[in-house]
Amino acid sequence: MASSALAKPQMRGLLARRLRIHIVGAFVVSLGVAVFYKFAVAEPRKKAYADFYRNYDSMKDFEEMKKAGVFQSIK
Amino acid sequence: MLSRAAWSLALRRGGLGTLGIHSLGGSAPSDRKMPPYTNYFAQRSYPMPDEPFCTELNAEQRALKEKEKGSWTLLSDAEKVALYRLQFHETFAEMNRRSNEWKTVMGCVFFFLGFAALLIWWQRVYMFPEKPITLTDEWKAQQLQRILDMKANPVQGLASRWDYEKKQWKK
Numbered sequence: 001m002a003s004s005a006l007a008k009p010q011m012r013g014l015l016a017r018r019l020r021i022h023i024v025g026a027f028v029v030s031l032g033v034a035v036f037y038k039f040a041v042a043e044p045r046k047k048a049y050a051d052f053y054r055n056y057d058s059m060k061d062f063e064e065m066k067k068a069g070v071f072q073s074i075k
Numbered sequence: 076m077l078s079r080a081a082w083s084l085a086l087r088r089g090g091l092g093t094l095g096i097h098s099l100g101g102s103a104p105s106d107r108k109m110p111p112y113t114n115y116f117a118q119r120s121y122p123m124p125d126e127p128f129c130t131e132l133n134a135e136q137r138a139l140k141e142k143e144k145g146s147w148t149l150l151s152d153a154e155k156v157a158l159y160r161l162q163f164h165e166t167f168a169e170m171n172r173r174s175n176e177w178k179t180v181m182g183c184v185f186f187f188l189g190f191a192a193l194l195i196w197w198q199r200v201y202m203f204p205e206k207p208i209t210l211t212d213e214w215k216a217q218q219l220q221r222i223l224d225m226k227a228n229p230v231q232g233l234a235s236r237w238d239y240e241k242k243q244w245k246k
Contacts, residue, residue, distance in 0.1 A: 045231065052230045061226065064239070068224035 117164065119171060129161045136161060 066074060117124040132140065136157075142150065143158055150158070159166075208214055226234045238245045 048231050048235075052235075065224060065226065070221065070225045 115164065117170070119167070122167075124163075127162045128164045132161070 114126045115124050115128050223234055223237050229235055236245050
């Protein structure tokens, strides 16, 4: 059984290697998720709000809502 | 009484039969108690059981255990394997072998999900009362119109998808 030519497997440092791989991976994954969120969610949301409020006329909005009849204090 | 004698006879017959075929590296132990009456529990998470797999040894196996008390370099490979098999039921590779159990599990899960779906369907047809007025289509349409009139979530939400000039959803 021992006369075959198997290479001796890695016997030491297994936990250290696993920890290194997973710590590096955790950093990369979390940074990647954060960057993705910033550019896929946060920036478009900021732009949407900026575009909405650039030419926003609140009095016109109010008149439209009053005409639709949603207010209780003013008809 | 009679059945117990017959059972122990069957055990002994089975054990001796297989031992006649294998000499030293026999994987079938002699005269061992059948589970669950043994104290041998070994799993991947509990790899060193309290007692060895074979507790009742024949003469050759006892001689081997005596030889084990000396220097292990004098043991041949076959003897080492035989000692391992006396101590443990399965190797790690055998213990961790995969199985097809997951197919059975998934099949049963889907079967019972389907059965539950049939029950719910029957309930919906024969048991449930009329919908309350707030769940009818007319009421829901009026509710949606009022939400759009109030311009709820006009930046990124519902009202931002409605075209107020053309009175329709934005494409």
